[in-house]
Amino acid sequence: MTERVVIAGAGLAGCLLATLLGRRGAEVTVYERRPDPRVAGAERGRSINLAVSARGLAALEQVGLKKQALERALPMHGRMVHPVGGGAPNFQPYSADRERAINSIGRAELNAALLDAAESTPGVTLRFSRRVTGVEDGRILLDGEPGERARVVLACDGAYSAVRGSLDGIGCDQDFLEHGYKELTVPPRADGGFALDPDALHIWPRGTLMMIALPNLDRSFTCTLFWPKGDFTALDGPRKVRAHFEAHYPDVAGLMPDLEGDFARNPVGSLVTVRARPWVQDAGGTLVALVGDAAHAIVPFFGQGANCAFEDCIEIDRCLDGTGGRWDRALALYQERRRPNTDAIAGMALDNFVEMRDRVSSPLFRARQAAQHALERRLAGRYMSRYELVSFTTVPYAEIPARIRRQNLILGAAASAAALAAGTALRAAVRAARGGGRPAR
Numbered sequence: 001m002t003e004r005v006v007i008a009g010a011g012l013a014g015c016l017l018a019t020l021l022g023r024r025g026a027e028v029t030v031y032e033r034r035p036d037p038r039v040a041g042a043e044r045g046r047s048i049n050l051a052v053s054a055r056g057l058a059a060l061e062q063v064g065l066k067k068q069a070l071e072r073a074l075p076m077h078g079r080m081v082h083p084v085g086g087g088a089p090n091f092q093p094y095s096a097d098r099e100r101a102i103n104s105i106g107r108a109e110l111n112a113a114l115l116d117a118a119e120s121t122p123g124v125t126l127r128f129s130r131r132v133t134g135v136e137d138g139r140i141l142l143d144g145e146p147g148e149r150a151r152v153v154l155a156c157d158g159a160y161s162a163v164r165g166s167l168d169g170i171g172c173d174q175d176f177l178e179h180g181y182k183e184l185t186v187p188p189r190a191d192g193g194f195a196l197d198p199d200a201l202h203i204w205p206r207g208t209l210m211m212i213a214l215p216n217l218d219r220s221f222t223c224t225l226f227w228p229k230g231d232f233t234a235l236d237g238p239r240k241v242r243a244h245f246e247a248h249y250p251d252v253a254g255l256m257p258d259l260e261g262d263f264a265r266n267p268v269g270s271l272v273t274v275r276a277r278p279w280v281q282d283a284g285g286t287l288v289a290l291v292g293d294a295a296h297a298i299v300p301f302f303g304q305g306a307n308c309a310f311e312d313c314i315e316i317d318r319c320l321d322g323t324g325g326r327w328d329r330a331l332a333l334y335q336e337r338r339r340p341n342t343d344a345i346a347g348m349a350l351d352n353f354v355e356m357r358d359r360v361s362s363p364l365f366r367a368r369q370a371a372q373h374a375l376e377r378r379l380a381g382r383y384m385s386r387y388e389l390v391s392f393t394t395v396p397y398a399e400i401p402a403r404i405r406r407q408n409l410i411l412g413a414a415a416s417a418a419a420l421a422a423g424t425a426l427r428a429a430v431r432a433a434r435g436g437g438r439p440a441r
């Protein structure tokens with residue numbers, strides 16, 4: 001493979017892909033619109049930490065970064081649900097296997113590790129503070145000016161991809177939630193310890209005003225508010241902010257000394273589901289493909305966006321293997337294989353919002369989850385909850401909804417059969433009690 005490849009965006013997907021392609025012998029240039037974040041510091045306004053699970057770790061392992069990532073991660077073995085009214089929080093394990101955890105990892109640190117890996121791969125060149133704005137006549141455009149010639153351009157430039165936007169042949173639906181997000185900080189306690197249990201992803205399910213918190217290595221927590229955008233603006237002053245938190249999140253309000261400052265300073269981000277069609281286009285002799293959020297940004301409620309973007313990169317590498325390095329065939333195959341999966345996780349991520357903000361606090365939900373874990377233990381490998389399949393396996397996302405429906409049908413049938421058998425046994429016992437087993441007249 002000697003064709004020149006340009007990657008737009010040195011985020012999570014762009015760096016992983018550059019490393020994989022460099023290792024195949026490709027000449028890859030990665031253009032990133034920001035300055036080098038390892039020198040200039042991380043950009044504000046993105047989530048500070050990410051939950052990385054089985055899929056992301058499997059991808060990182062391919063470039064030798066899994067061990068390093070886990071060493072700098074904090075495992076979260078379950079959700080800690082903080083009830084309305086401030087009672088004692090309850091811990092809900094994510095898996096029947098108590099060893100299994102999702103991992104809280106700093107975005108900036110993960111990005112830096114991936115940048116280092118890409119930079120040290122022969123054939124890969126990183127160029128910072130250069131914005132790719134399109135593709136024309138076999139060349140990329142950098143801030144509208146013709147740049148280098150490229151046979152292949154891989155758009156890893158995020159949910160609001162400029163490369164995607166520059167191509168007439170690519171349609172794109174962007175569904176924005178009414179909710180936005182804002183990050184706040186719970187600093188370490190005065191004695192340097194964590195102010196909340198670091199082994200959990202904390203949730204304050206408050207209907208439409210949900211908050212979550214993930215631990216950081218410096219013993220702080222990053223809290224994220226997921227609120228309708230109008231509710232952020234309604235709290236238009238420090239007193240209102242403090243009063244709101246004391247009323248609705250009383251167990252954490254006292255742990256946030258700079259709550260009012262954070263609330264005023266930190267931006268409100270948007271939550272969008274992106275569905276681009278098609279992902280691959282021949283733009284005047286240059287093959288362009290969308291990867292990661294540029295193709296399929298999803299809402300963050302299953303913690304899968306980055307995991308899913310990493311899987312895209314692995315799939316492209318696999319498709320190049322399977323097609324003898326023929327980019328046209330490999331990219332067509334990549335799109336065919338990945339799209340059903342990304343459509344599936346987009347839907348599951350939206351569903352999980354309702355689960356996190358409403359259902360996790362219900363006793364019925366907890367009983368159902370305990371029953372699911374009991375089944376997982378009894379029917380190891382044959383019964384798995386949706387959470388287990390999404391977060392702790394690499395089963396293709398597209399197979400999960402059908403598998404869950406099948407499991408539910410079998411369980412429903414088994415429960416009916418058990419109820420029927422119990423009814424028959426009960427009737428027989430009643431008959432026996434009434435007189436020797438003959439039907440009562």
Ligand SMILES: Cc1cc2nc3c(=O)[nH]c(=O)nc-3n(C[C@H](O)[C@H](O)[C@H](O)COP(=O)(O)OP(=O)(O)OC[C@H]3O[C@@H](n4cnc5c(N)ncnc54)[C@H](O)[C@@H]3O)c2cc1C
Binds near residue numbers: 013032181297
């Ligand atoms: C609040 C929130 C929480 C999240 N939590 C999780 C989580 O817990 N787990 C998880 O797996 N995912 C999570 N995600 C999703 C995750 O952040 C994304 O799916 C992931 O970052 C996608 O990676 P990417 O490389 O495709 O895009 P990005 O990470 O957005 O990277 C795009 C890169 O391209 C650069 N760029 C943009 N435009 C240009 C241009 N024109 N030219 C050159 N460079 C450009 C950007 O500066 C950036 O470096 C979360 C998202 C949000 C918003």
